[in-house]
Amino acid sequence: TAHGAQQATVFGIAGLGDLVLTCTGKQSRNHELGVMIGEGGKADDILAAVPWVAEGAYTAPAALAMANNSGVELPITSVVVDVLSGKIPPDEGVEKLMTRPLKAEFE
Numbered sequence: 451t452a453h454g455a456q457q458a459t460v461f462g463i464a465g466l467g468d469l470v471l472t473c474t475g476k477q478s479r480n481h482e483l484g485v486m487i488g489e490g491g492k493a494d495d496i497l498a499a500v501p502w503v504a505e506g507a508y509t510a511p512a513a514l515a516m517a518n519n520s521g522v523e524l525p526i527t528s529v530v531v532d533v534l535s536g537k538i539p540p541d542e543g544v545e546k547l548m549t550r551p552l553k554a555e556f557e
Contacts, residue, residue, distance in 0.1 A: 452520040472506065480506040490534075493534045507534055525550060 458464050483504040486496045497507060510530045517524045524542045529543040538546070 452522045478503040488540050492536055
């Protein structure tokens with residue numbers, strides 16, 4: 451496990467519960483940012499205009515950098531960072547993830 455992380459932490463009720471809530475909760479700022487991007491907004495413009503912080507917009511690039519430095523593949527985080535940076539539109543990100551070659555998630 452990279453940086454001492456344990457799968458049980460991520461996939462336990464606290465880790466998975468937090469992830470599900472931040473992605474789907476109507477009061478989640480990360481969710482709201484995603485909805486606004488999905489409606490055609492640009493992350494930088496949205497973040498500059500709203501009075502709240504969507505922490506995922508800042509932690510996703512940092513998490514991806516750590517993963518890349520540790521040889522850990524994070525395809526979803528990679529696409530999120532590409533969408534946040536405006537490199538690709540959301541629909542292209544979904545296509546990129548859904549057309550990845552099939553392989554085992556865990557070894």
